[in-house]
Amino acid sequence: MYSFKNDYSEGAHPRILQALIDSNFVQEDGYGGDQFTQKAIELMKEKVGRDDVDIHLLSGGTQTNLTAISAFLRPYEAAIAASTGHILTHETGAIEATGHKILSVETENGKLTPSQIKIVLELHADEHMVKPKLVYISNATEIGSIYTKRELTDLREFCQEYNLLLYMDGARLGSALCSDDNDLKLTDIPALVDAFYIGGTKNGALLGEALVICHDSLKEDFRFHLKQKGALLAKGRLLGIQFYELFRDDLFFELAQHANKMATILREECSIAQFSFLTHSPSNQIFPILPNSLITELQKNYSFYIWEKIDAKNSAIRLVTSWATKEEEVRGFVEDMKRQLQMH
Amino acid sequence: MYSFKNDYSEGAHPRILQALIDSNFVQEDGYGGDQFTQKAIELMKEKVGRDDVDIHLLSGGTQTNLTAISAFLRPYEAAIAASTGHILTHETGAIEATGHKILSVETENGKLTPSQIKIVLELHADEHMVKPKLVYISNATEIGSIYTKRELTDLREFCQEYNLLLYMDGARLGSALCSDDNDLKLTDIPALVDAFYIGGTKNGALLGEALVICHDSLKEDFRFHLKQKGALLAKGRLLGIQFYELFRDDLFFELAQHANKMATILREECSIAQFSFLTHSPSNQIFPILPNSLITELQKNYSFYIWEKIDAKNSAIRLVTSWATKEEEVRGFVEDMKRQLQMH
Amino acid sequence: MYSFKNDYSEGAHPRILQALIDSNFVQEDGYGGDQFTQKAIELMKEKVGRDDVDIHLLSGGTQTNLTAISAFLRPYEAAIAASTGHILTHETGAIEATGHKILSVETENGKLTPSQIKIVLELHADEHMVKPKLVYISNATEIGSIYTKRELTDLREFCQEYNLLLYMDGARLGSALCSDDNDLKLTDIPALVDAFYIGGTKNGALLGEALVICHDSLKEDFRFHLKQKGALLAKGRLLGIQFYELFRDDLFFELAQHANKMATILREECSIAQFSFLTHSPSNQIFPILPNSLITELQKNYSFYIWEKIDAKNSAIRLVTSWATKEEEVRGFVEDMKRQLQMH
């Protein structure tokens, strides 16, 4: 049984484990005061092309989202998110638990547009309603789509005009940036958003997300927020070592490229087999629509999520690839699929 | 420069790193649904001697405290803690941030007693005040003292009589249980408290605390709380693998014994040198009171915290040892201390 | 200029003011410990036909909703509400500010049905999502519709089957119970919901909502919640005196009947004039769809909200009547409307 269920099924890239071993007995200060974290942060500032950003390393996506968003908003301010947004659907009300409403927007493809946001703003006119303040986007989105530079720039300009903060959840930012469809560079992002995070957990780390705060007004006292939310690891080095390893050369991008390449094989083979897709997803998650009978056969050797029932005979499944996905297993899946198709 | 600043200065015990390497490419479900976590939990249930407890693995102490305490209390209920309690002093108001007041009790030695708690209860008589509901203790305490079985039993009986929950922060539980003064067994604890955690971060793990919920009424839906607080790691295996390794034989206890042994050397040598202590601390933290001139000399080769000014000429320092503390460095510290004393 | 903007444009019914004067110099305990509050509560228990409910008097609807809902839910539990629900739209995220998500349901007429709720339940399957626990309904709804006894009974049975709490916002309960369409008695309600409130502010009081807690498990320590949310008035008598006056005979119902009668005149005359309505609303709020030109004319002498643009030439307006609405003004509005229609 091989799993395409998600991109966190294995441990860490071996180079990361090796870096942990190599540094293991160096004594360091706790809570991110260690040299590894400091070096990682300096390195990442270079990689994003900006000295003046603040970078903090956290353990996971939900933790990063809830810590950042609750730090950025005043009590009556709300976030706006696509209805597919992770904070809306799969974080157990973590944002609301910090006191903030999330305003949901139905989208075609998981991506928000200025005109959609404008409708929300127009509906929130006075103090009897929350005040929309932060636009939450994911790149790649939860359904595999990615933002173009043009789309992001449009959002940026809109947010500035309406005094909104723009926050990008980058749990799968590596995959987005390495997509064949992508025209965005990591160095473009700090000018386009007020804060974003670079996901490590889903791109080769044991755990870790690097929150990059670009807007000056959001930086103040952020470590207080981290500590208060339980997000400061005593052995902060654990995060620093990993991010340093991911970024000291191009490992971060190589891992994402591999994940995307594996997804591309699956996508192309599904296309060749005349299957359609729930959504256009040029990253490491694809959602082909398959006959239920085929799904049942594939489930004998592969695990994956059935995402959505399409009609009586077909369902969309989700296939996720990662830095660790083995090409031979991808090829095996394709072969199995073809074999099943020939048999029917 | 050798550090006695804390017990999280190094990485993890090598066996733990090895276990991560060995398991690295096994595909597993996320969020604690992996076999390693399940095995670790089963094993720890054996070690605490109770099948019917619930065990959850979290990343750090503040996270564990805030998740557990906010889950256990209703909005108007408060915790009671010694004024030295970690939740009162060093968690940036994390408990209050979840909505709950902590009632502070001055103690001699960091340990709470029934009579002290009773005074708090008597002061909280009606709905104009919070309702004290949870007694927070640390074992070992933040100043190195430990609870005897008798003391814990007295607290237990008092809490039951007054319908209070008893929660033990076990960030340094290993050191407490391995102290020469200790008469408490790990298997005693589930009957004595409603919930407690077994600290991994300060006893050889990269990160990780194992929360053990003993009282049935506190167990329900706890994973919702974990997720909502950002405490569910996608690669939950990272915690499971470590705790399994710590408990599959006696590694957890061996590491704590080593830490204690190193502290004992320091404690005994300070006693021989006629130094007194801020407090009796039979665990891995000691607080000798030294002349400031000696402290200045020692700081040239060793890092540690100056804990408290005692008088114009003397201060208490904190020396913390751990699983990773090297005996040669401890001996070196002692020699340096003796040498300095002879010179003056 | 006469206002049909809302049902809280005037002060209180004169009998209520007189009751305040009559009792003014009687010395009483604070915070609801006064005889007036106690008598009002006893009286209201009779009126709802149940000795075993708990009744608390609060100042306003938002305060009542936020205090009750946050008291009833555990941190990860969510409310379900119609998308028109007051807690979703016009309380500035007050429920979210207490930490709880509200799951929104699109409805035809502001009323929730079991099948709609079931869909929400099915989408919330595990600990990565909030747990739907409380169904919030308003009666009358925010758009003037009311629940039949059959509809409420169906909701009740569904909630019991799925272990959900059913909470009714009764800001306009008087109007609902006095509607010509209504088949529900006040004495029916305690068996049909877990908690509800009887609105005073919109039915003749200066301020005041009476929260009735029917389900035993929700009663415990509720006064702690009240105090913590700032909802315990020092001079609680102010609420007790008013509710006693409203319920010592049938004043509460007479006032609602008057409001409904005034709305009925407006509704019928709009119907006679061949205008349609945004929604069927047999209570004290109606939403006729009028030509914009007519609206402009009417606005010269009457104030009311333009609720929704229907097409280029027509809009729905909201007309609200109350215990204080003068029939002569209603007749005047009708005459003005007719006159305008004849002129065009």
Place this chain on the structure above:
Amino acid sequence: MYSFKNDYSEGAHPRILQALIDSNFVQEDGYGGDQFTQKAIELMKEKVGRDDVDIHLLSGGTQTNLTAISAFLRPYEAAIAASTGHILTHETGAIEATGHKILSVETENGKLTPSQIKIVLELHADEHMVKPKLVYISNATEIGSIYTKRELTDLREFCQEYNLLLYMDGARLGSALCSDDNDLKLTDIPALVDAFYIGGTKNGALLGEALVICHDSLKEDFRFHLKQKGALLAKGRLLGIQFYELFRDDLFFELAQHANKMATILREECSIAQFSFLTHSPSNQIFPILPNSLITELQKNYSFYIWEKIDAKNSAIRLVTSWATKEEEVRGFVEDMKRQLQMH
């Protein structure tokens, strides 16, 4: 049985009730948009001598404190209060329920000093602790003492130097300003604090506290906070009418003077009878220390709180007077006291 238990035992001053009657049928907008509230606010700006403050009318002290303090602080910031402070002792953790710790300071007389606050600041050095940000004082304090202009000015300067907000709870501000010991004018206050409130509930209103926000940075969007906390009354006029009546001439001060005069009689007679006091309290609350036997006798005809046991034979009681306290009852109390003393 006559009550000296508190200053909210009766209803409202008759002029206030009359004002409610006079305005009762005037139609007004809700939520403070009415002319009465606007006029009251304009008038109070004159009375405090500053056009540029923002004034909001709320229902009660706990509500005002929790709304203001949670609006003024960022999540990790804390308040500092005397251990006798109302927010620490008698508000059921309302501030903590909004997420903020309160740091308690032991004082002699309920009043904070710069040197006491400085100690707190020095103990809070980094992000592992909350950040003290707001100094909460009460004037008059909960034990009847009042601040001199010099003391307030010192606090002010200290707070500015250390970038702290100074907030004054004025539940009994009228009594403080009318004390024989007072040298502070209402017009002095806006320059000395960042925000304060003028208590109506304890000085003749049915309910109502007027929050005055002096510091510009605290004003923004405050009505959102009000609504979110359930603090916006639909019939906001109820508050506006009362404050207008209290301040359209000197009624507010006359009522406080009467309360103080009644307390002075009690204070002086207790002094003449050679009784000492728990604390110097030149306002409308006094705390004489009486023999328990005398207390028992007095309780037959008067209700009051026994505040604190002093020794085996004596206790401090609290006597509170108000605008409504009858001089004949005060005289009666004194006579009874004297009679009892003569009998023993």
